[in-house]
Amino acid sequence: MKELSRRTFLKSVAVGGATMTWAYTGVDLAHAAGAETFTVRIVHTNDHHARVEPVLNGTSPVHGGVSRRKAMIDAIRSQGGNQILLDAGDVFQGTLWFNQYRGLADAEFYNAMGYEAMTIGNHEFDLGQQPLANFAKSVKFPIVSANLVIDPTSPLAGLVKPYVIKWFNNEPVGIFGLTTEETVTLANPGRGVAFADPVRTARWVVEDLRTRGVKKIIALTHIGINADLNLARSVEGISVIVGGHSHTPQGAQAAPSGPNRAYPEVVASPSGKPVIVATDWEWGRWLGDLTVGFDANGEVTRVIAGRTREVAAAMQVDQGFEGRIAELARPINDLRRQAVGSSAVELNGARADVRAKETNLGNLVADSQLAKTRANGVRLALVNSGGIRTGIPAGPVTFGQVLEVAPFGNTLITMDITGAQVKEALENGVSRVADQNGRFPQVAGMRFTFDSRSATGSRVSKIEVAQDGGFVAIDPAATYRIVVNNFAATGGDGYSVLLQGRNVINAGFVDSDVLAEYIQNNSPVNPKLEGRITNAAG
Secondary structure (H helix, E strand, O other): OEEHHHOOOEEEOOOOOOEEEEEEOOEEEEEEOOOEEEEEEEEEEOOOOOOOOOEEEOOEEEEOOHHHHHHHHHHHHOOOOOEEEEEOOOOOOOOHHHHHHOOHHHHHHHHHHOOOEEEOOHHHHOOOOHHHHHHHHHOOOOEEOOOEEEOOOOOOOOOOEOEEEEEEOOEEEEEEEEEOOOHHHHOOOOOOEEEOOHHHHHHHHHHHHHHOOOOEEEEEEEOOHHHHHHHHHHOOOOOEEEEOOOOOOOOOOOOOOOOOOOOOEEEEOOOOOEEEEEEOOOOOOEEEEEEEEEEOOOOEEEEEEOOOEEOOOOOOOOHHHHHHHHHHHHHHHHHHOOEEEEEOOOEOOOHHHHOOOOOHHHHHHHHHHHHHHHHHOOOEEEEEHHHOOOOEOOEEEEHHHHHHHOOOOOEEEEEEEEHHHHHHHHHHHOOOHHHOOOOOEEEEOEEEEEOOOOOOOOOEEEEEEEEOOEEEEOOOOOEEEEEEEHHHHOOHHHOHHHHHOEEEEEEEEEHHHHHHHHHHHHOOEOOOOOOOEEEOOO
16 A cells, blocks of 8 residues: 555645645645544445456456456455445446346345445446346445435335445444436436436535534545546535546556546545545456545545556456356356347458458448447447457358457447547558558548558548438538547547547447347348548559
């Protein structure tokens, strides 16, 4: 454990009830705190997305997995002290484990790991309210979401609390939940539930908790990092925010590219008091771990961050979990062998082709992602060809074959970018075509011409976007909503321009699921070459 006071954001600390100066994004937050009388260690995860088994880290399936997570949590618990284990939502959706068990397998493992509270993510509503109700009945810990307004007729009635109070001897710690208002458009909550404004909700919850004598308050949120930072600046009385939804890496949590954020971040409350903001990226790849100190009045005295623990290959596994995972995986393996549809033609995923020119499989993958997100205003799709790993012969198509095409479990991200930024993205995509680099773009909703003989950065000469059954020239100043995968959205394969995207939403749909669904709905698929990509060099 290393105290961050000398490194990231705690600029100076005097011993014994003196004034602290906290620094965050260049702003000094002066704060007077008394002598420290209580500490609590907060271990946390978010955006699990049905990753029971390890996920791919590069090409090796050795990142995350609940078996390693369980072993790490047990090791932390053995160290003693005041501890609490939290999850910030989106346990549902993302792998065949959810298709098969609809969250109940995750509930079993979460119970065994000893979670003590969880908030609700938008993807908990992907299949309506009943699967979430079944999950809530199965878990041994409280589900909290203070801004979720539930009608008495809803199957969720009586299953969700606004907050809970955890006692450490005579020290109470309040934990309240918040769920993104965007759930109404990102999922399928249906009638009987509504989502109140998170900031207004937080104000009354904090007031209610303080009237009950609770001064140490944790907001367990699924609203995204920017909304978390706004919450910290807008609501007085919150000590710590443990968040999810935006899949944001902090500190050492790995990402292809993106902002270099501290773990955790420290923000000034309206009165200038420090609020600790922490999140844990995604998929159980890492285990958030921080200790927060308080004085007798419940004011934050310091924060100590752990190693932001990576759940990596070398970590010990829990043997009991390993056996149970193998047992529960049997029907999932059967599901992988099931046919999802058929193709009338061979789907060309040859590396030399898909990384250099338009292919029918590239069109199919891009079309599937555009179709899945079109209802959210998306007009364009861009797929980095490194995410297309093989082809599929004509005939029946199994889910296993789809997973071979798209094995990385990438999720779909939608964002707004300008026409000029579309061009910059395409320039990046064709910048290393001679190397058969995985950044080469397969597209939908647009077509473009480039010349591989021209200088890098000046190869794309013509871009047109689909409109009214035809195509029109792209407007560099206009805004276009585009869908990409989470790898490209965070700057992977050189797509750093996508880091400038606005209104970024992680739709949560896994690319392999989206492709399988599209094939199923359109079988037999028969994608053709349509002139979406033209190399003027021939």
